[in-house]
Amino acid sequence: MKIKFLIFIITISSSLSFTFAQERTKDTIDDQVVNVVKPYTPTISDAFKIKDTPKLSDSNMVKKKEVKYNIFSIPVASTFTPAKGKAAKVDKAKPVYLYDNYASLGVGTYTTILGEVYLNHELSNTENVGGYFSHHSSGGGIDGLLLDDSFAKTGLNAYYSQKLRDFSWKVNGGFDIMTYNWYGLPEDFFSEAPVDQNDTRHTFSGFHLGGKLKFDDAIIKDGSVRFRRFGDDYDSGENRFVATTSFDVPVQGEEISTEFYIDYIGGSFDNGFSSPDEIKYGNVTFGLSPSFQLKQDDLTVNLGLRLVYLNDTEFSDNQFFIYPNIEATYRLVDEILIAYGGITGQLQQNSYYDFANENPFVSPTLFVVPTDQRFNGFIGLKGKLSNNVSYNIKGNYYSEGNKALFKANNINSEPFGDRDDINYQFGNSFGVVYDDVNTFSVGGELNIDVNRNFTLGFKGEYFSYNTDEQSEAWNLPDVTGSIFMDVQITEKWFAGASAFYVGERKDQQERIGPFVNPNPPITTTLESYFDANAHVGYKVNDQLSVFAKVNNMLNQDYERYLNFPVQGIQALAGATYQFDF
Template identity: 30%
Template sequence: MFKTTRYILALLLLGTAVLAQAQKDTTLTQEVEVTKAYKPTLSDANKLNSMPTIEETEHQQPTFNYSINSQPVFSTFSVNPLKAAIVETTRNEDNGYGLVRAGLGTTFRPYGEVFFNNQNSKNSLFGIHAMHLSSFDDIELEGGNKVDAPFMKNEVDLFIKSLFRDNVLSVNLDFKHDAFNYYGYPLSAVPDPLLEDDQTINYFDTKQSFAKGGINIGLNNPTAEYDDQTISFDFTYHYFGTKTEQREHYANFELDVQQPMTMGVGLLEGGILYTQASDIYLQADSTTGNRSQIIIYAKPAWFIGDETANLKLGVNTWFAMVSDEDTEAKISPNIRANWTPVPELISLYAGIDGDYISNHYSKIAYENPFIDPQHDVMNSFQKLRFYGGFDGKLSPKTNFKISAEYAMIDNQPFYYLSEALYLEAGYNPAPSIVDNTFKVLYDNIDRLKLNAEIFHASSDKVDLTASVNYYSYKLDEQEEAWNLPTWDANLNIGYKVNEQLSLSADIFLMGERKALIIESANLYSSAAAIYRSSNLETAFDLNVKGNYQITNKFSVFAQLNNFGFQKYQRWFGYPVQSFNMLAGISYSF
């Protein structure tokens, strides 16, 4: 408790100090009016009459979604990616075609990134983004072993946007490739059998890679009012493959209809999701094979009211056909009330809903890349979620948001490591070996989440975003919500020193978590399992970035990652790389 209080107080004091400094700065004479708290700007449906601007350094306001499968995803491995170009309509000057960035970091960490945008006409835009980042660093494990922990990230994105009357048709092609090692081992020194060349006991020191390519096609009208008649659709397909030969096809088609009625507005969101994974271990019959699922969903609702006060009444329905599970139908309410007593100043909301969560193969692989590559994870069902809160403005420059939610979830997956005696190869005594890839167990969970967020923008000099979350869990069978924190927080600060120099810092905190090892007598034993829990300490991560503009086209940048010098564990037995640096040069054209 003392450590938690200390971290939160330090975060709040730092944010308060920066906020106070921004208030005192007499040079900040330009007023910035923040109109609606945390609401994204939709500019796509305007005429594409100017080239997009790509900013060198950028702070993004946080999204307010929280995955129950929480994990530290702090980017000690990479620079913050630049956002894809945003279509702007207020400038007519030529801002160029794109940006090239290249750099090199400690432990041979090459980095390169390219943005290119071409406005073919007033109503269409074409763009390409490509990025590479890799590292070949060593990491010392908790047991004292120094292991290879290389990684590589490659991304290529191509997008086309065209305006048809008030609708925007978008086509996105993307490909990403991630490579890494199963380098982790928890608590103790790595057993000798795992250090032998070409060992086949588990995946320790084995290379893995993920490759994912896909397409997204969408049509929508982002300027439509709440009572306009609209029809929009979104289609996504991707193909996912691993070095260990698992494959996945994923396709999702969604249609949204908004139809004004004599009283109110009728809403319908519906679609179909299909996935198929191959070469995975099927839990239903303990064989290796294929798993497919088809999920048909429909979410009809009725909307009444106006922009000041409104109410949505509806239901969410799903019909799921999964090859290794029983066919099932699910239903949940979909009710939300909004009230804005003082427009542009404060808004209140409350609601009840639910969600059917498809735990398809690639979703789980990206969520926890160190899971057993043959995993077959059951779908989850958030049968009820009660939520409410309010957001608004403390001043023309400061927005805030406070919310609470209580969710009841069936079949929530939790990750653990298994341990057994290795009786083969004549070792005496037989060593006890922990698998360093995670397996999955399930439980029903009730989760309470409290959230507070604030965003402050002081002219074009200073911006600050802070967020604090508190979580409480109640489970049916498990003693702990394995790997889930009781709190987390982040603070993002950007400061423009002058026209040439800009600085920023990201601070991430995550409270203590409980990790699990399940021990059995040996790999083939049917004896009762022994549960052993371990503490994962509070994670603290500080990243500092700077950019210096040399000319209108050339600039240099530098980034200090994990400046707190803490090798926290993002997953049990897998510490992150400690302090590292990256520097380079940018050229806009």
């Protein structure tokens, strides 16, 4: 209230003072002239903007003449009706339909028949069943041979698989039949066949059963088992059982990847090459391979080892092996230049099945033991020269104990035994010898993948061997090389080519018998060879296509093994049909 009262008194006083000031007729203060001197200080408001279009004040300025435009509209009869605008359509490529099954059949020179059938049927979203059948045979006909050189190879495999919520599994089985002839007689010793042509035929046969199991999210990743029975028509037989599994072992927050396997093999041959005594062999190995991966920036290192226990069931001998298992990669320039290296080792299980598939002219008189690959040291560079060109350069050094080498069997002028079918003792078969071999190799490969229509690849490798007891590394080449190419010429036409080069190899053979003068064994150098092949095909429609192939285009008369020449130029034509059930 006091404040309001004071404001009221001040307001009344001011009004009275103003009234008195108006009523004064004369001011007591005289007029004075006051000059204020102050330097000029311009401000922004004093500035003005120059007009873009100046205004002319010239009275003689020419005036723009006014122009009038007239449009004369003339009606024209027309039936044109403008359509509504639409977005332009992009032509889409027709998607390639992939069929689940196919059958292929071809026939050619040397009475060659080549056939394949692949089947795959989806029983449900989680179940599949299928199989594969293959056949390759030839009636033979190589010039200058004294014995039949025909062969046939047939195989059948079937499988069933199922995918469940947390794991998937698969079972499979099949059988194989291979028929060959020991046709490679030494021409220096025989002017006519020492046996009937039909007696040189021998047949390998076998069957296998197996299964695989894979878990999606569990400590045990996967597992597999396989049993194989393999033998021939000379009372030879071999059983092999292999079981493997892999799992992760957690240790202080880290995982150690581990593999474990059991490998059993046992077999027998009715007799030896120069002895009627039966040959038996067998062993079982247990292997454990833990490894740990380290990653830091561009460096990746896998640290591990292999522990193998070997029990020789025939000689009651036990051995324990420790092998390194170390690999490392370092990205020097992203994907362009990657350096890698390592040192590994393993106990390699040899088998009659593997020997017969690599060299079908072996005699049923082999002794089978495992190979001790003490270490394999390697170093290399790999990467990409561009998005379409990749390369790999690598050097290796192997140290192997009891390495298996194919060596020609001796020429036995007086075969032992009472059997009439001992027809592999005339220098026309091969045995296996073992030796400690150190191997140095250097090689490289180049792959060019321009697009889906053109691929090209090169590969080559040089080898140098150092043996312990054998004078040479028998039947191992000093140089190998290969090239392949595939071209999609048009939508309908396609073609391809391949070639491989194998350098010189060495083999040794000796003539033995009670009436043969002792002579040192003869070492033979097998010449290098180059084999070129090509094929062309035409797609009749989405399901049917026809093809033609030519092998050994240069008609090279070379020997893959001692005294075993190969067929000359070969031509084959056929068709492939794709289908669904």
